[in-house]
Amino acid sequence: MFTKVLIANRGEIALRVIRACRELNVKTVAVYSEADADSLHVQYADECHFIGAAEPSQSYLNIEKIMETAKKSGCEAIHPGYGFLSQIPAFAEACAENGLEFIGPPAEVLKRMGNKVEARKAAAEAGVPVIPGSLNPAKSLEEAMEIAERVGYPVLVKAVYGGGGKGMRLVKDGDEMRQVLETAALEAESSFGSREIYVEKFLPRARHIEFQILADKGGRVVHLGERECSIQRRYQKLIEETPSPFLTAELRKEMGKSAIEIAKAINYVNAGTVEFLVDQSGNYYFLEMNTRLQVEHLITEMVTGIDIVKEQIRIAAGEKLAYNQRDIKIRGHAINCRINAEDPYNNFAPSPGTVTDLRLPGGPGVRVDTHLYVGYTISVFYDPLIAKLAAWGLDRQEAIRRMRNALEEFVIEGVKTTIPLHKRIMEDEDFLKGDIHINFVDERIGKLLPEKALTEEEIAALTVVLANQTSEAKVKALTIKREKEKASLWKAASRIRGLMRTY
Numbered sequence: 001m002f003t004k005v006l007i008a009n010r011g012e013i014a015l016r017v018i019r020a021c022r023e024l025n026v027k028t029v030a031v032y033s034e035a036d037a038d039s040l041h042v043q044y045a046d047e048c049h050f051i052g053a054a055e056p057s058q059s060y061l062n063i064e065k066i067m068e069t070a071k072k073s074g075c076e077a078i079h080p081g082y083g084f085l086s087q088i089p090a091f092a093e094a095c096a097e098n099g100l101e102f103i104g105p106p107a108e109v110l111k112r113m114g115n116k117v118e119a120r121k122a123a124a125e126a127g128v129p130v131i132p133g134s135l136n137p138a139k140s141l142e143e144a145m146e147i148a149e150r151v152g153y154p155v156l157v158k159a160v161y162g163g164g165g166k167g168m169r170l171v172k173d174g175d176e177m178r179q180v181l182e183t184a185a186l187e188a189e190s191s192f193g194s195r196e197i198y199v200e201k202f203l204p205r206a207r208h209i210e211f212q213i214l215a216d217k218g219g220r221v222v223h224l225g226e227r228e229c230s231i232q233r234r235y236q237k238l239i240e241e242t243p244s245p246f247l248t249a250e251l252r253k254e255m256g257k258s259a260i261e262i263a264k265a266i267n268y269v270n271a272g273t274v275e276f277l278v279d280q281s282g283n284y285y286f287l288e289m290n291t292r293l294q295v296e297h298l299i300t301e302m303v304t305g306i307d308i309v310k311e312q313i314r315i316a317a318g319e320k321l322a323y324n325q326r327d328i329k330i331r332g333h334a335i336n337c338r339i340n341a342e343d344p345y346n347n348f349a350p351s352p353g354t355v356t357d358l359r360l361p362g363g364p365g366v367r368v369d370t371h372l373y374v375g376y377t378i379s380v381f382y383d384p385l386i387a388k389l390a391a392w393g394l395d396r397q398e399a400i401r402r403m404r405n406a407l408e409e410f411v412i413e414g415v416k417t418t419i420p421l422h423k424r425i426m427e428d429e430d431f432l433k434g435d436i437h438i439n440f441v442d443e444r445i446g447k448l449l450p451e452k453a454l455t456e457e458e459i460a461a462l463t464v465v466l467a468n469q470t471s472e473a474k475v476k477a478l479t480i481k482r483e484k485e486k487a488s489l490w491k492a493a494s495r496i497r498g499l500m501r502t503y
């Protein structure tokens with residue numbers, strides 16, 4: 001095992017990695033930018049080093065500075081967390097050149113999977129279904145039209161070095177292809193440094209289901225089940241759960257096998273995620289592979305009992321996986337809500353600022369991964385994720401009930417958060433039925449977040465509560481009408497508590 005690891009990241013994920021290292025008796029080195037001098041990862045690590053200005057390019061993306069710090073501090077390995085340098089081949093290469101272990105897959109694997117047509121080829125060669133479309137970049141308008149006509153419109157034009165939806169174009173016919181192809185290529189160039197694009201048949205109202213895999217250096221590969229990630233907005237995931245309410249045992253087995261086959265075909269090492277789109281008939285298709293630890297890994301940890309970050313470190317240190325696929329048992333159900341410092345009532349505008357009050361939820365099966373504390377200032381320079389709230393239960397219903405309670409208990413004052421949206425989704429009829437797909441949030445955003453102006457009844461109820469410390473009889477008398485049905489006393493009280501915090 002390593003004696004010292006550098007964590008090339010910040011926020012909650014840096015804390016997560018520090019905790020794993022501590023369990024493994026590994027010393028930790030934090031790096032921090034000007035904006036993060038007061039951050040918890042700096043306090044919690046055994047050692048910390050300033051690496052530059054707040055702009056990521058000056059600090060958390062500065063390969064040279066991080067290499068220099070790792071060598072100076074005598075580290076043997078670097079954990080990149082997610083985002084920043086986690087999937088940059090040049091960073092993994094720099095680690096190798098400097099005799100440092102990169103806690104992630106080899107640089108060649110990062111390179112191969114970063115090219116989305118190469119990734120499609122690898123999947124197809126492994127015998128895994130890929131979405132009908134190009135297996136090479138489309139070199140001309142004629143080629144793009146040819147592929148589109150072969151698979152049938154509508155199609156998506158995607159950037160070869162893209163991912164995460166940026167620069168993606170929905171094209172409904174040949175005319176539109178003629179109009180948008182050049183723009184798509186230019187956009188790909190400015191966003192990803194390459195004009196290369198490819199064409200895929202568009203799958204409407206699909207589900208996004210991904211499989212977590214672990215692979216050791218000896219070639220053993222296991223999967224830890226799937227995560228249903230369909231609840232997203234503008235390609236940003238909001239809620240993830242496992243198991244997927246949609247998968248049958250049979251489909252799960254088949255998709256898990258496909259994920260392992262892809263990992264084996266590309267000699268994958270460390271933790272990774274194979275993403276699939278699943279259509280309404282239950283046909284699944286390889287989408288992309290994420291060659292890093294993911295934000296939502298904690299729900300997989302809750303249902304498998306496996307500490308994925310510790311496994312990453314053990315694998316990088318050359319240890320063999322201590323179990324086979326048949327040893328992995330999925331127990332219960334887990335849900336994760338991403339709490340962002342964004343205002344869901346104002347088009348998800350970033351909401352930076354200082355946390356003035358904080359009450360963390362708790363109870364059986366509840367886990368909060370956060371770097372927040374009272375007095376902490378959320379910076380505009382970084383990702384808006386400020387907490388991950390996960391709830392585990394023996395079944396989906398218990399997990400949802402625990403999540404509702406936890407969201408109700410969770411108080412973050414000083415900034416706007418996505419908590420109110422999560423509360424509404426946890427009460428949505430279709431969500432409760434597990435009837436979800438990737439357009440779920442976009443189709444309902446108006447219904448999920450109605451105008452927040454107070455109604456006459458709410459003002460009356462609020463006045464009573466403020467005057468009488470929630471006199472139950474009076475609240476009952478003034479029960480709030482919500483969406484044409486009478487809300488229960490509990491719901492009314494909860495709504496009023498919410499209003500009291502907001503106003």
Ligand code: MV4
Pocket residue numbers: 131156163164165166168200201202203204206208229232235277287288438
């Ligand atoms: C698709 C698709 C439908 N058909 N490809 C968006 C992110 C990028 N990684 C791939 N994405 C999609 N590719 C075909 N052929 C729909 C999406 C998509 C999506 C995928 C996963 C999670 C959320 C999504 C939200 C909108 C669109």
